[in-house]
Amino acid sequence: MIQFQHKEFFWAYLLLLFFVLLYQIYKGWRKRAIRQFGDVTLVNGQLIKHRSESRPAFKFLLLLFALFFLISGIIDPKVGSKVETVKRKGIDLYIALDVSNSMLAEDIKPNRLSRAKMAISNLIDKLDGDRIGLIVFAGRAYKLLPLTTDYSAAKLFLSSVDTKIVPVQGTAIGSAINLAARSFEKDKHNKAIIVITDGENHQDNPVLAAKKAAAEGIKVFTIGMGLPEGAPIPIYDAQGNRTFLKDKSGKVVITKLNEQMLQEIAAAGNGTYARANNASVGLSKILKNLNRIQKQELATKQFTDYEHHFQLFLALALFFLVLELLVVERQSKWAEKIDFFGK
Structure with a gap:
């Protein structure tokens, strides 16, 4: 290291x-x-x-x-010279972040994705002993960062996230939940998934995926990014000029928050739902619920001594x-x- x-x-x-x-x-x-x-x-x-x-x-x-x-x-440059097993209390947490083009809508300023990244960064600052991992999804889900207590690395990976990081467009919420559930270690640590999305699911059954996760003892929380009235999806050219995404008939596409879907996912996953707005993203509500989950002792190996x-x-x-x-x-x-x- x-x-x-x-x-x-x-x-x-x-x-x-x-x-x-x-x-x-x-x-x-x-x-x-x-x-x-x-x-x-x-x-x-x-x-x-x-x-x-x-x-x-x-x-x-x-x-x-x-x-x-x-x-x-x-x-x-400093090279780690001593590895120790460090014990701390916490939970295992995966954050599944929607990076589809609809997350560029600006009904939440500066846009849904940027606001979500800022909120996740603030959440990371409040973690103490918990392991965190990052999953990004659009048409497919990818593990960006496995579970770690290296919060600096988590922030570094988070900063690289944009809508181009996943090549296939869409919103496969169920795939993201399934991937997160499979990525947890098979141990007795308490586990949770936070899905941050606008809820416009197009490809799978996220409610069923949440039920399966809950059956394995994994709580699923959801945060809705966007407003019910929706907003157009901006497209910027190389010169910074803005237009809006249109459908095949030439009509401007309006992306709306699917609040009912996200409430159903949270209910199926024994978690809670929070809606973001321009004043708050809702992570504080989720964090309170996470703190109620019993934290168990985690043993992780990490470098504790570095040589200059x-x-x-x-x-x-x-x-x-x-x-x-x-x-x-x-x-x-x-x-x-x-x-x-x-x-």
Whole structure:
């Protein structure tokens, strides 16, 4: 397991590309300057014949290596060196998030999907000892993150979610519930699923899936994203111009919250239903119900000790800097016959 002490300096690697570009510009300028001075063959052969053509490039490459390792040392990668079994009390929780195009509707600001992601992020901040996993679904369901107590990783995966992450459009709520139920470990830990969707199911029987989950001791909660009156689905082009999704007859598609469906799913899954609006997403209500579930002791293995390795990278940076200083651009007369770099 690798962690980085100063992730904010990753942008500094772009300096390598900047200096490569600057070096290429310098080489082009130098060639043009030599042409203006006189015949290229004469200048290179007589006036600057002791200057190696390859050594400046080699020295520049050494400086790039030095800069690369210097930046790596500043970032300071840490490697986990000690694994321990950590015991904590909590439940196992899968969040199934709808990423179909209808979640782009803006009846809940800024849109249904963005608001849901913000709410999930807030929920993660309130977890203590619980394991959380992420499932995304549209026409199909995919496990994005298995159960983990690494809440930072959960937030990282959540930030990457958009409507393009699932290639098949649709809303297969039942498939998402079934996948979550199968993804739990076969143990005695209390388990729950939170389905966040607008409820426009088109493909399967989510109520039956919730009943099956409940029969296995898994509670299913639902959160309805959207308003009953609905809203059109915006489509943005490359220039940021907005139009709305239309059906085959050219009519603007209005996506509405299917509240009855989500209430039936929650009832079948022995959970509760909450509806989001512009003031609240409803996760606080769900969280209260989750806290009522008896938390059992969970044993997870995780790295508890990390070793810093910035010293190694800084030493390599210093090595390449010293090596660059030892390499001279001008060839000595005795080395003209034995030139390892070439002219």
